[in-house]
Amino acid sequence: VTRAQFDQEASVDGSLYVGSAETVAAKIARTVASLDIDRFDLKYSSGRLPHQKLMRNIELYGTQVVPKVREILAEESALLAG
Amino acid sequence: VREEWLAVANDKVVELGLDTFGDVTETGDGVLGSQAQIIRDVIAEGILADEVGVDFFGVGEHHRPDFAVSSPEMVLASIASRTEKIRLGSAVTVLSSDDPVRVYQRFATLDAASDGRAEVILGRGSFTESFPLFGLDLAQYDELFEEKLNLFVELMREREVTWSGSTRASLQGQRIFPTTESGSLKAWVGVGGSPESVVRAGHYGLPLVLAIIGETPVDSVRTSTCTAEPSRSSDTGNCRSPFTPRDTSPKAMSRPVRNCGRTTRRAGTESEPRAAGLR
Numbered sequence: 001v002t003r004a005q006f007d008q009e010a011s012v013d014g015s016l017y018v019g020s021a022e023t024v025a026a027k028i029a030r031t032v033a034s035l036d037i038d039r040f041d042l043k044y045s046s047g048r049l050p051h052q053k054l055m056r057n058i059e060l061y062g063t064q065v066v067p068k069v070r071e072i073l074a075e076e077s078a079l080l081a082g
Numbered sequence: 083v084r085e086e087w088l089a090v091a092n093d094k095v096v097e098l099g100l101d102t103f104g105d106v107t108e109t110g111d112g113v114l115g116s117q118a119q120i121i122r123d124v125i126a127e128g129i130l131a132d133e134v135g136v137d138f139f140g141v142g143e144h145h146r147p148d149f150a151v152s153s154p155e156m157v158l159a160s161i162a163s164r165t166e167k168i169r170l171g172s173a174v175t176v177l178s179s180d181d182p183v184r185v186y187q188r189f190a191t192l193d194a195a196s197d198g199r200a201e202v203i204l205g206r207g208s209f210t211e212s213f214p215l216f217g218l219d220l221a222q223y224d225e226l227f228e229e230k231l232n233l234f235v236e237l238m239r240e241r242e243v244t245w246s247g248s249t250r251a252s253l254q255g256q257r258i259f260p261t262t263e264s265g266s267l268k269a270w271v272g273v274g275g276s277p278e279s280v281v282r283a284g285h286y287g288l289p290l291v292l293a294i295i296g297e298t299p300v301d302s303v304r305t306s307t308c309t310a311e312p313s314r315s316s317d318t319g320n321c322r323s324p325f326t327p328r329d330t331s332p333k334a335m336s337r338p339v340r341n342c343g344r345t346t347r348r349a350g351t352e353s354e355p356r357a358a359g360l361r
Contacts (some may be wrong), residue, residue, distance in 0.1 A: 015294045015302070031294075032096045035303055038289070041140055041173070045102035047148075050109065051123040058100060058127055062134025066098045073095065 017042055021060055025068030032069070033076060040069075099138025100131050101173045104151035120150035121157060128161035132168035140173030140203065145211040155188045155200075162196035170196055173291075174205030174272035178226040179212035181250065182234040183258055189267050190260045198264055203291050204231060205272030206279070225249065228282065231271070235286050238266045275306050 001009075009016040017024045032040050044057050104124045109115045115123070128139045139161065141154040151157055154172040162170055170192065175185055185202065193200035206227045213220045229247040236243045240261045246252035271283035274293045283290045294302045 009296065015296050028098070037096060039097040039099060039138060039291075041099040041101045041138060041291075043101040043103070043173075045105045045107075047105055048108045048114070049105075050107050051115070051120075051127075054102075054107070054123075054127055055130055058130050058136070059134055061098075061100060062131065062136045066135065069098060070095060 021064035021068060024061075025065045025072060028065065029069045029072035029076075032073065097137035097169075099140060099169075100136050101140035101142065102127065103142040103144060103149050103173075104157070106148050106150055117150040124151065124157055125160045125164075128158070128168070128170070129164050132161075132165035136168060138169045138171065138201075140171050142173045143176050143207075143212075144209060145215055146209065155192045158200070159192050159195050162192065162199065167199075169199045169201055171201030171268075171270075172203050174203040174207070176207035176212050177204040177230045177234065178206050178223065179216045179218050180230075182230045182237060183253075186234065186237045186258055186267065187260070190258075190262050193262045193264075193267060194260060198262075201268040201270065203270045203272040204234060205274070208274050208293075222249070224278075231282065231286065234269070235288070238269060240266060273306060275302065277306055280306050 006016070008014050010018045012027065012030075017027050019027075028040055028042070031037075042061065044054060044061065102124055104120055106114050106117060106120050107123070109119070124141065128141075131139045139158075141151055141157050142149070143152060143154050145152050154175065158170040158172070161168075172189075175189075177185060185204075189200050189202045206223065210220055212218075213223075218226060226249050229249045233243075233245050233247065233250065233253075236245055237258055240258070242255045242257055243253050244255055270289045270291045271279065271286070272291045272293070273279040273283065274295070280290060280292075292303060292306060296302070
C-alpha cells in the first residue's frame with residue numbers, strides 16, 4: 001500500500017475507518033445511512049498491530065464510537081421525521 | 083424528543099460489531115507472538131468487546147502462518163462461556179472446503195453453549211490454502227460452494243434431509259444433531275464483491291454480509307449488486323428476484339444505490355475486512 005493509497009482509503013470516501021472516535025463514528029454513520037443496512041462490522045485486526053493496541057481499539061469502539069454512531073443516526077432520524 | 087429518538091435508535095437500530103482474523107501480532111520489539119498466545123489474545127478481545135457493549139464479534143478462518151485461527155467456532159465457544167450478550171459468529175467459515183453437516187453441527191453446538199448467540203457466515207474464502215489442504219480441487223471453486231450451500235440450506239430446516247450431489251456423500255432421510263432451540267441457525271452468506279455470490283444468497287433468501295475492502299461502501303455495494311442478474315429467479319417458488327436495477331446507464335447507476343441496498347436486504351452478504359450486513 002502506498003501512502004497515496006492509504007490516504008485515499010482513510011479519507012471520507014475510502015474503506016479504512018481511521019482517526020478520532022468522532023471521525024470514525026461519522027464515517028460509520030454515513031455508511032450505515034447510505035446503505036440502509038442491519039449491521040456494520042469493523043475489522044479491527046490489522047497485521048502485526050499488537051494486542052494491547054487492539055484492546056484499546058475495542059474499548060474506544062464500544063465506549064465512544066458506537067454511542068456516537070447511534071447519536072448521529074438518531075439525530076438524522078429526528079430530522080427526517082421533522 | 084431527542085431522547086425519545088435516541089431510545090428508538092438504541093432499541094431497533096443497526097447493530098455494530100467487530101471482526102478479527104486472529105492476525106499473528108507483535109509482542110514487542112518486532113517479535114511475533116506464538117499462535118497459541120494469539121488465540122488467547124483473541125479470546126480476551128472478544129470478552130472485552132462484550133464488556134463494552136459491542137453487538138457482534140466475528141472471527142475469520144484461515145490456514146496460513148500469519149493468522150492463528152483455523153477453527154473460529156472453538157475460539158467463539160471459549161468467548162461464549164465468559165460473556166452474556168454479544169452475538170458470536172464466523173467471518174467467514176469457508177464452506178467450500180468443509181462439510182456442511184459438520185459445520186452445522188459445530189455451530190449448533192456453539193449456539194447451545196452460547197444460549198442462542200451463534201451465527202455462521204458462509205463464504206468461499208478469499209484465500210485458497212484450504213483447498214489443497216483438504217484435498218479439494220480449486221477448479222471446483224464455484225461448484226463446491228454452490229452444492230454445499232444448497233445442502234446447508236436444507237440442514238437449516240432441521241428435519242429429515244434427503245440430498246445428493248457430487249461433492250459429498252448423499253443423505254437419505256437423515257436427521258442432524260444437535261438441533262437448535264430456536265429451530266434454525268442464524269446463517270449469512272459472505273460476499274467479497276462477486277455479483278454471482280449476491281445472486282446466490284438472494285436465491286436462497288439468505289441475508290448477505292458484504293465485504294467493503296476498498297473504495298466507497300456505496301460504490302462497492304453497487305459493483306456487487308447492481309451488476310448482478312437474477313439468473314435463477316424462476317427456479318423455485320421461494321425464490322425472489324432480488325435485483326431490480328438492470329439499467330446500467332450512468333444515470334441509473336447514480337441513483338439505484340439505495341434501491342440496491344433495499345432490494346438486497348433479502349439477500350445476505352459476508353465481509354472479509356469491513357463488513358456491512360445487508361438483508
